[in-house]
Amino acid sequence: MEHYRAHILICAGTGCISSGSKKVEAALREQLVKKGLDKEVKIVETGCHGFCEMGPLVVVYPEGVFYVRVQETDAIEIVEEHLYKGRIVERLLFKENGALDGIPNYKDIDFYKKQMRIILANCGHIDPEQINEYIAVGGYEALGKALTKMKPEEVINEVKKSGLRGRGGGGFPSGIKWGFTRKAAGDKKYVICNADEGDPGAFMDRSVLEGDPHRVLEGMAICGYAVGADEGYIYVRAEYPLAIKRLRIAIKQAEELGLIGDNIFGSDFSFHIKIKEGAGAFVCGEETALIASIEGERGAPRSRPPFPANSGLWGKPTNINNVETFANVPQIITKGADWYTSIGTERSTGTKVFALTGRINHTGLAEVPMGITMREIIYDIGGGIQGGKKFKAVQIGGPSGGCLPEELLDMSVDYDSLLKVGAMMGSGGLVVMDETTCMVDISKFFLSFTQAESCGKCTPCREGTKRMLEILNRITQGLGKEGDIELLEVLAKNIKQTALCGLGQTAPNPVLSTLRYFRDEYEAHIKEKRCPAGACTGLIQYKINEGCKGCGLCATVCPVKAIHGEKKALHTIDQDKCIKCGACMAKCPFKAITKG
Amino acid sequence: MKTIEDLKRLREQIQSETRVRHEGSKQIIVGMGTCGIAAGAREVLSAILDEIAKRKLEDITVRQTGCIGMCEKEVLVDIVLPGEPRITYGRVTAADIPKIITQHVINGHLIKEMVVGKIIE
Numbered sequence: 001m002e003h004y005r006a007h008i009l010i011c012a013g014t015g016c017i018s019s020g021s022k023k024v025e026a027a028l029r030e031q032l033v034k035k036g037l038d039k040e041v042k043i044v045e046t047g048c049h050g051f052c053e054m055g056p057l058v059v060v061y062p063e064g065v066f067y068v069r070v071q072e073t074d075a076i077e078i079v080e081e082h083l084y085k086g087r088i089v090e091r092l093l094f095k096e097n098g099a100l101d102g103i104p105n106y107k108d109i110d111f112y113k114k115q116m117r118i119i120l121a122n123c124g125h126i127d128p129e130q131i132n133e134y135i136a137v138g139g140y141e142a143l144g145k146a147l148t149k150m151k152p153e154e155v156i157n158e159v160k161k162s163g164l165r166g167r168g169g170g171g172f173p174s175g176i177k178w179g180f181t182r183k184a185a186g187d188k189k190y191v192i193c194n195a196d197e198g199d200p201g202a203f204m205d206r207s208v209l210e211g212d213p214h215r216v217l218e219g220m221a222i223c224g225y226a227v228g229a230d231e232g233y234i235y236v237r238a239e240y241p242l243a244i245k246r247l248r249i250a251i252k253q254a255e256e257l258g259l260i261g262d263n264i265f266g267s268d269f270s271f272h273i274k275i276k277e278g279a280g281a282f283v284c285g286e287e288t289a290l291i292a293s294i295e296g297e298r299g300a301p302r303s304r305p306p307f308p309a310n311s312g313l314w315g316k317p318t319n320i321n322n323v324e325t326f327a328n329v330p331q332i333i334t335k336g337a338d339w340y341t342s343i344g345t346e347r348s349t350g351t352k353v354f355a356l357t358g359r360i361n362h363t364g365l366a367e368v369p370m371g372i373t374m375r376e377i378i379y380d381i382g383g384g385i386q387g388g389k390k391f392k393a394v395q396i397g398g399p400s401g402g403c404l405p406e407e408l409l410d411m412s413v414d415y416d417s418l419l420k421v422g423a424m425m426g427s428g429g430l431v432v433m434d435e436t437t438c439m440v441d442i443s444k445f446f447l448s449f450t451q452a453e454s455c456g457k458c459t460p461c462r463e464g465t466k467r468m469l470e471i472l473n474r475i476t477q478g479l480g481k482e483g484d485i486e487l488l489e490v491l492a493k494n495i496k497q498t499a500l501c502g503l504g505q506t507a508p509n510p511v512l513s514t515l516r517y518f519r520d521e522y523e524a525h526i527k528e529k530r531c532p533a534g535a536c537t538g539l540i541q542y543k544i545n546e547g548c549k550g551c552g553l554c555a556t557v558c559p560v561k562a563i564h565g566e567k568k569a570l571h572t573i574d575q576d577k578c579i580k581c582g583a584c585m586a587k588c589p590f591k592a593i594t595k596g
Numbered sequence: 597m598k599t600i601e602d603l604k605r606l607r608e609q610i611q612s613e614t615r616v617r618h619e620g621s622k623q624i625i626v627g628m629g630t631c632g633i634a635a636g637a638r639e640v641l642s643a644i645l646d647e648i649a650k651r652k653l654e655d656i657t658v659r660q661t662g663c664i665g666m667c668e669k670e671v672l673v674d675i676v677l678p679g680e681p682r683i684t685y686g687r688v689t690a691a692d693i694p695k696i697i698t699q700h701v702i703n704g705h706l707i708k709e710m711v712v713g714k715i716i717e
Binding site: 258265 | 633
């Protein structure tokens with residue numbers, strides 16, 4: 001038996017792979033062989049650590065040194081200095097903004113200090129393609145406990161007591177939902193895991209599936225036992241090929257060990273899991289449309305009631321939950337509901353994984369206890385706004401959510417508080433915006449997304465969102481009229497009340513939310529034909545002022561030859577030709593061109 | 597996997613493989629500065645690893661450190677047992693390793709004639 005004295009853990013989540021972690025891995029393997037260390041040092045591919053801005057990430061044990069932005073060419077130094085001589089490679093350590101000293105251990109980095117990694121505990125620390133590593137950290141113990149020591153009703157009670165609420169965005173108490181499915185009449189029941197994760201910018205579920213797939217399988221199996229289902233489906237969007245690959249490997253390995261399949265742990269309980277790939281429709285993240293898709297129908301929602309708990313997949317009682325919800329279940333069973341309720345707030349227990357995106361310094365994934373403030377997430381964990389700019393708003397809940405302006409930064413982040421201020425938790429995607437973001441443009445962006453994804457089945461969503469989008473397009477092009485804002489509000493209220501499914505019902509949210517906190521921006525666009533943030537290209541003009549020395553450099557870089565002037569005389573820009581690319585402003589050595 | 601006991605047994609078996617990622621309670625530290633390497637620290641390190649593999653020892657972290665200045669006495673090997681001060685052995689060869697591991701790491705007795713120093717935090 002070989003004894004490996006060191007492990008090199010390389011992040012193989014989608015983010016780091018895109019940054020080149022596979023090349024880093026190949027280079028490290030080559031160097032280890034060259035130095036004769038390949039029998040002593042093991043290379044392990046792990047899932048996502050969450051610190052995506054700093055990838056590719058490499059962690060070396062036993063010291064637990066956290067190396068960031070590792071390139072192929074760094075492999076020589078890591079092997080020679082660290083693995084061979086035991087000297088940490090200082091220049092590859094993470095350094096806080098402006099600091100001179102590197103921080104070797106990730107636990108000491110601000111990004112991680114305020115996090116409470118429970119769902120993501122194994123991501124970055126185990127090889128997701130080895131079931132052994134999941135078992136080594138206590139995997140499948142919860143399933144064993146549930147099957148051999150608890151009755152199905154006891155499992156449901158424990159989940160109810162824990163206060164776990166759906167992490168897909170709805171926030172419905174999971175234990176209660178499981179109870180409905182259990183009570184529903186019929187012998188054939190299903191469990192479905194919603195892994196469609198359609199919100200733009202959200203990748204929490206992706207990281208869990210890529211980094212710790214067994215946790216989700218275990219959660220589904222426990223649910224199956226509790227509600228009386230013997231079959232489970234994982235509906236994964238096809239845009240996540242790595243997650244699908246790792247899930248397939250995980251299911252196969254779990255079946256080989258008898259942890260998924262017939263008579264698990266020698267009990268009467270059997271549970272099989274299948275994977276169904278999505279086909280690119282955002283609406284299939286909605287539970288009834290998802291079910292239709294698995295059935296082979298076109299992905300379009302159905303009216304509820306009946307709810308899936310009573311009549312779901314092929315008309316049978318079905319319990320459908322989000323990836324993150326299932327990922328919470330194993331620890332609730334092993335550690336107990338009382339442990340879970342000690343985290344978070346009274347009505348929003350546990351932790352939530354957030355995807356930090358936008359104009360923030362540390363983009364990535366962070367898991368925090370419910371009740372933390374948005375300020376802590378953005379500044380303490382996220383490292384503040386890029387370029388030292390001013391914070392403007394943060395969009396939470398994706399295309400179904402709303403924005404929080406600066407005055408709400410200190411509110412508690414939990415399901416109910418967010419609803420009160422016109423936002424919603426959603427799946428956990430956060431888009432941070434600064435002073436250069438136009439709020440009208442943002443609401444137009446989200447609405448054009450939901451409009452494109454509207455399945456077309458119901459008139460309010462199909463026609464209503466289109467009309468709202470037309471109005472927003474006019475406003476951002478400087479063609480807004482008096483009465484547009486009021487019309488948007490009327491349309492929004494109607495669509496919210498009459499649309500068939502969550503997509504339509506929440507599509508107007510970004511518009512309503514930005515109107516609530518940034519109405520003045522809309523008014524500036526309409527009444528003054530001005531975009532305060534300077535973002536809407538239809539409303540900005542590049543102008544040359546008296547600082548112009550007539551050097552003609554701007555004219556040489558203009559791609560559409562819109563600038564004219566005599567040598568040494570004031571030049572002018574033909575606004576009809578100008579395509580607002582900004583090349584002239586960047587080139588002018590006298591800063592004589594302004595945007596406004 | 598027929599019973600929970602099967603799972604527990606499998607877990608214990610596998611835990612030894614990922615133990616490297618957790619701080620072991622016993623530490624063996626080999627000086628691997630240029631002086632150490634020149635004096636043969638690589639061979640000493642390999643001997644340590646072979647011994648641990650041969651005897652299926654658990655809960656030991658093996659790592660390297662740089663030159664502490666006592667170049668004359670390389671190869672230097674430090675042993676840290678829980679609750680004990682860090683002991684440094686000097687002029688260690690691969691042949692000494694079985695004795696150091698049996699006598700000190702496993703049974704907790706110092707090999708006085710090889711000790712060059714004791715580091716107390």
